[in-house]
Amino acid sequence: MAGSIPALIFAIIALVSALRYEEDQLLWNLNQRVSATKPTDYWGEWENHTFHPSPANWRFPFYSLILDRFVDGDPSNDNANGTLFEHSWTSNQFRFGGDVRGVQQSLDYLHGMGIRGIYIIGSPFINFPWGGDGYGPLDFTLLDHHHGTIADWRKLITAIHERDMYVILDNTLATMGDLIGFKGYLNSTTPFSWDEYDYEWKGTRRYHDFTPNNSINENCEYPRFWGQDGYPTQQEISQGQHTCYDSDFDQYGDMPGVGEVPTWQSQLAKFASTQDRLRIWRADVMERVQVMSCMQIAMLDIDGFRMDKAFQTPLDAQVEWANYQRDCARRYGKHNFFITGEGVGEPPFEAVYMGRGKQPDMYFENITEAQLATNQSSIRNASAYLREFGSSALDSAAFHYPTYGALTRFLGLSGLIGSEGLDWSYHWRKLLERDDMVNANTGEFDPRHMFGTTNQDVFRWPALTYGLERQSLGFLVTQMLLPGIPLLLWGEEQAFYILENLATDYVFGRMPMASQRAWQLHGCYQLSQTGYYDQPFNKSRTGCHDDSVSLDHRDPSSPARNLLKRMYQLRQEYPVLNDGYTLRNLSNLTSEIFLPGSANIPSEFGVWSVYRGRTEGVQDFSGVGDHGNQGVWFVYMNENATKVYDFNCSDYVKALTSPFAAGTRVKNLFYPYDEYTLQASRHTLRIEGSEDYNGCLPQLEFEPWGFKAFVPIREWREPMPTITRVIPHHDARLLSSVPLGSQDKVQLEIRFSSNMSCDSVTNNLQVQSTTQDGVQAQFDRSSVSCHSQDTDFPDLNGAVATSWIWRGMLSNVSHGIHTYTVSNVTTADGQRYTNARDRFMFRVGSLDNAMVFPLSSNYTTNMLQKDNATGALSVKALAAGAELYQYSTNWGNTFSPWRTYTGKPMExxxxxxKGTKAQRWDGTHVILRYWSEIAGSADHVQHTDLEEHLPRRWPHAFVEGSWNQWGSDRGIRNRMKQSKADLGLWSFDLAAEWPTQVGVNVWGLNSDGTLDLTAAYGDVDGDHVLDWLPPNTKSTNVVNMTERPPLPHLGWRLVVNDADFSYNIVPIGSAWSQLVVGLLLGLVPLITALIGVWAFRKSYYHVHFNTRGETAKTGVIPSLKRSLTLFEGSRSMRSSNSVESRRPSHSSLPSVVARAPSVHSDESLTSSNAGLRKKSRALSVAADIGAPLRRKTLIATMEYEIEDWSIKVKIGGLGVMSSLMGKSLSHQDLIWVVPCIGVT
Structure with missing residues (x-):
């Protein structure tokens, strides 16, 4: 069957056969220099282009996204490598298909919520076909074909810059793909060794610009290392250092992907056994990487880098690389180029990378000194820094992990995390004292740590109990409270909660923004998470039952998005929220609790009063906006219950102290915009020079994980309007009441948070339709009505309610996909506006339309037709809303090129x-895939058959396991059955030794005897949905049957639904019926054998002496009993009377005979039986010695041998028998009947 591993490897090699300069890679290769012969000669530059300058201030909201998991803007690159291991609608472990065009089409969505920076997660360069996350690049010059061409990238970045937005790219710097293994450890983890290991290539693929080597470098000079305590560790590890390999790669062994190892090991070892590590501390390797990174700036006009695993790069190497890139960026007018880095490590270790670097004995003495630091500080006091000004390793930490650890404890999780404490003002103060935050470009104090609530490598908060509430409070901390850059992960604004990891030590959720099916199919998360005690997963356990999971998620009216939009507006309105350096804890009413699993780390729960403002004497925002130096008072609680807090304003400790003077009327900046008048406290905090007693509130009520943000009412302004809800909801699927080709009407409602201008909304509505008949929907202006109404009161803290509703009728609605865009509409007074282009979508069609109802239309009958005259096949067009389609007639092994969907029958x-006989299928089956730019997804799949058939998405399926040597034992039936009685479900009955493991394989064994991997399913995460994994997976992808079938059952029936890949295991068989069958199998052969013996003797073998002329009549049982005795003994017993009546008595025999002993005496016999046996033996001996009792035997045969006559006639076997008889029966008188031949 096509799709084997050799074909996969060939496809990869064919794609990247040469990366220096090849004409066929011109659209993707950043190296445009034809004459380049070595990596340091590579170069490319965006010609005739004006480069976008860097921003003066980087403290604006950032949105991070993985290209592949966002929106599919071009389906033609989904399977760019031409393999079967790239994109599948059934699996969340392969690529989804997102690309740069998809991001460009969604920029209005991002800009409208206040995003001004985009961080694109993962390397943009070529990866393995299934490597959608981008963290295993195989080259540093060739862009991944799946994401788009150089021209596509430039269009995206230009569109970003045109919106006054900025973009930073991920840079893996020292880690690449997984092409190199270590000798003796190709299939196992390699322990770290200073002696290094000889390398072996894992396959035929090679790195073209870097080469491993097994020779020794006798003059090896290792880099400097620092430990987690922030001090050098050179003396500690110098004993193990001596020579090293003369290789472009570190060959010291592996390090785990999760867990702690010494810092020097993490900077030298292969990451997680899957990412080869460059010897970046080697000069000639660094030169090549520097050029390749600079080329990204020159070719794509990017604004910064986020360094992946930044702390795993030796410090001096990171500094050297960063200095080179800043110089490179300045050549293109980027004088504030941003270099941030992922920092996983203890805060002291992190500090040596930040700015000029500080060891613990170099920390600032106070936060004022830290905020006054400049480029001159290292000149005046060089001993306070590790490096001189300009030599900054990193400008900041991207997604500050110590902060995240503290946040998890603050939000109620338990584990060995959050040792930094839960007082955010203390947390900020420690950062100021530790880290050098002076900008390497400007020389000014410029805090730019990126604080986030979630990133691509951790769980989604809404997956937990009270998860959305916890996330919202986390937003308050990371997006507003802490000075720095707010960082958001895609989907947080839509309350994503689906998790997709397959291991408990690495939990994450990376669901696409566009519509899909796989993440709902696999949406019932059944794993736990190590590192946390009793992680309270909740909503994530039932995601597979939530149909909203598979919809498009670019919903501008999402409550979480509106909350974030409000936060980002407040950052713009109040300068202190964006740039103020002061974060001060005023008071708190809390209690410490030691949660299970947290050892000696306490958790603190209660209510806090915190002030965010400028640093007086250092900052002055006078004249900046409407609010200048106005500070903001935050009050928040971190308990999971609605609670009323009572405070004592006359008590120093139990007062809820405000930064504002007593008597001030304050108003909440968040909905419901509640107001309070402050009472007097006993505190005089002298904030902004005030000598008045500070105000206090005697009581406050909070919802779980609630928060408020107050300013004096005179400084409060009406929030900017936003859309709170639309009806039908975003990406609603509407069943049409009219047939395909006819038009319907749809009533729309658009709800706002403020009273709007009805004309402004009506006049700024734009409709776009993608339909099969080409009809565009239109608003009936005469149907428009507008009115105020307070409704849609939010359940989420800080989210906004509805105050005003616009209604209108949309007419001429054909089957297909329709969008309407609300562009920057104004309030009724004309003073405020949405400042956004908000686009909503809904779909209309019949149940067999795959663009509208992909689940019900997944298998559709009467679509495929055949011309009886020509034999040509065609398919009815039922996917109104599609723009492109492709098909497969061999069950997805190959697909046609994408073609324009016209609505006409598709030829x-x-x-x-090619395949084995067992892999063939019956009938004619076609798979169709559809794509629409509006939908941004190619996961609209439809199956159909020419002949009448049970609904099927597989041609066949085979079950494999240890019980049949994983398919190799072909003598054991392993083919699944599909039956009408089971509504087309696939089933297989198995009785084996328990426990056991099985896999479901659609194609079974290939012609070479190996298992086909193109559709091999198991269940790694135990959610009873079949998983399909990439071919390089280290997970054991099987269905575990760990339990014995319950009594009285003997086996299990595996039942699979190929429509949603769910399966069930049903006990089968009955122990009682099996017991009966077993008994019968044991007894029936014995009984039938006895009957056969009896029948044989009765009919043929038995010789009966009847002396009275009649036969004694006996029953069946006595006759059967006689058949069981020995022939001689039984014959003597039956005939003793008759023999003695006609033979001489025993005493008349010669004395020698009378005295003859029995040669078969058996002492176990009874005395009577013994006597009979002796008598029989005596008679035989007497006959043999010539007694008158010699028998006469008549022999008549065609063949004979008569020794007395010396004649012999022998033809075949009968002659042998007659010869033996003549020789053996000498004690009898033989009478031969000899035929005469030829004598008359």
């Missing part, structure tokens, strides 16, 4: 296929 050409 089908049969695809070639």
């Amino acid at each position: 089908i050409e049969r695809h070639s296929w």
Whole structure:
């Protein structure tokens, strides 16, 4: 069957056969220099282009996203490598298909919520076909074909800059793909060794610009290392250092992807056994990487880098690389180029990388000194820094992990985390004292740590109990409270909660923004998470039952998005929220609790009063906006219950102290915009020079994980309007009441948070329709009505309610996909506006339309037709809303190129296929895939058959396991059955030794005897949905049957639904019926054998002496009993009377005979039986010695041998028998009947 591993490897090699300069890679290769012969000669530059300058201030909201998991803007690159291991609608472990065009189409969505910076997660360069996350680049010059061409990238970045937005790219710097293994450890973890290991290539693929080597470098000079305590560790590890390999790669062994190892090991070892590590501390390797990174700036006009695993790069190497990139960026007018880095490590270790670097004995003495630091500080006091000004390793930490650890404890989780404490003002003060935050470009104090609530490598908060509430409070901390850059992960604004990891030590959720099916199919998370005690997963356990999971998620009216939008507006309105350096704890009413699993780390729960403002004497925002130096008072609680807090304003400790003077009327900046008048406290905090007693509130009520932000009412302004809800909801699926080709009407409602201008909304509505008949929907202006109404009161803290509703009728609505865009509409007074282009979508069609109802239309009958005259195949067009389609006639092994969907019957050409006889299928089956730019997804799949058939998405399926040697034992039936009685479900009955493991394989064994991997399913995460994993997975992808079938059952029936890949295991068989069958199998052969013996003797073998002329009549049982005795003994017993009546008595025999002993005496016999046996033996001996009792035997045969006559006639076997008889029966008188031949 096509799709084997050799074909996969060939496809990869064919794609990247040469990366220096190849004409066929011109659209993706950043190296445009034809004459380049070595990596340091590579170069490319965006010609005739004006480069976008750097921003003066980087403290604006950032949105991070993985290209592949966002929106599919071009389906033609989904399977760019031409393999079967890239994109599948059934699996969340392969690529989804997102690309740069998809991001460009969604920029209005991002800009409208206040995003001004985009961080694109993962390397943009070529990865393995299934490597959608981008963290295993195979080259540093060739862009991944899946994401788009150089021209596509430039269009995206230009569109970003045109919106006054900025973009930073991920840079893996020292880690690449997984092409190199260590000798003796190709299939196991390699322990770290200073002696290093000889390398072996894992396959035929090679790195073209870097080469491993097994020779020794006798003059090896190792880099400097620092430990987690922030001090050098050179003396500690110098004993192990001596020579090293003369290689471009570190060959010291592996390090785990999760867990702690010494810092020097993490900077030298292969990461997680899957990412080869460059010897970046080697000069010639650094030169190559520097050029390649600079080329990204020159070719793409990017604004910064986020360094992946930044602390795993030796410090001096990171500094050297960063200095080179800043110089490179300045050549293109980027004088504030941003270099941030992922920092996983203890805060003291992090400090040596920040700015000029500080060891613990170099920390600032106080926070004022830290905020007054400049480029001159290291000149005046060089001993206070590790490096001189300009030599900054990193400008900041991207997603500050110590802060995240503290946040998890603050939000109620338990584990060995959050040792930094829960007082955010203390947390900020420690950062100021530790880290050098002076900008390497400007020389000014410029805090730019990126604080986030979630990133691509951790769990989604809404997956937990009270998860959305916890996340909202986390937003308050990371997006507003802490000075720095607010960082958001895609989907947080839509309350994403689906998790997709397969291991408990690495939990994450990376669901796409566009519509899909796989993340709902696999949406019932059944794993736990190590590192936390009793992680309270809740909503994530039932995601597979939530149909909203599979919809498009670019919903501008999402409550979480509106909350974030409000936060980002407040950052713009109040300068202290964006740039103020002061974060001060005023008071708190809390209690410490030691949660299970937290050892000696306490958790603190209660209510806090915190002030965010400028640093007086250092900052002055006078004249900046409407609010200048106005500070903001935050009050928040971190308990999981609605609670009323009572405070004592006359008590120093129990007062809820405000930064504002007593008697001030304050108003909440967040909905419901509640107001309070402050009472007097006993505190005089002298904030902004005030000598008045500070105000206090005697009581406050909070919802779980609630928060408020107050300013004096005179400084409060009406929030900017936003859309709170639309009806039908975003990406609603509407069942049409009219047939395809006819038009319907749809009533729309658009709800706002403020009273709007009805004309402004009506006049700024734009409708776009993608339909099969080409009809565009239109608003009926005469149907428009507008009115005020307070409704849609939010359940989420800080989210906004509805105050005003616009209604209108949309007419001429054909089957298909329709969008309407609300562009920057104004309030009724004309003073405020949405400042956004908000686009909403809904779909209309019948149940067999895959663009509208992909689940119900997944298998559709009567679509595929055949011309009886020509044999040509065609498919009815039922996917109104699609713009492109492709098909497969060999069950997805190959697909046609994408073609324009016109609504006319689609002609089908049969695809070639090769496989074994067992892999063939019956009937004619076609798979269709559809794509629409509006939908941004190619996960609209439809199956159909020419002949009448049970609904099927597989041609066949085989079950494999240890019980049949994983398919190799072909004598054991392993083919699943599909039956009408089971509504088309696939089933297989298995009785084996328990426990056991099985896999479901659609194609079974290939012709070479190996298992086909193109559709091999198991269940790694135990959610009873079949998983399909990339071919390089280290997970054991099987269905575990760990339990014995319950009594009285003997086996399990595996039942699989190929529509949603769910499966069930049903006990089968009955122990009682099996017991009966077993008994019968044991007894029936014995009984039938006895009957056969009896029948044989009765009919043929038995010789009966009847002396009275009649036969004694006996029953069956006595006759059967006689058949069981020995022949001689039984014959003597039956005939003793008759023999003695006609033979001489025993005493008349010669004495020698009378005295003859029995040669078969058996002492176990009874005395009577013994006597009979002796008598029989005596008679035999007497006959043999010539007694008158010699028998006469008549022999008549065609063949004979008569020794007395010396004649012999022998033809075949009968002659042998007659010869033996003549020789053996000498004690009898033989009478031969000899035929005479030829004598008359």
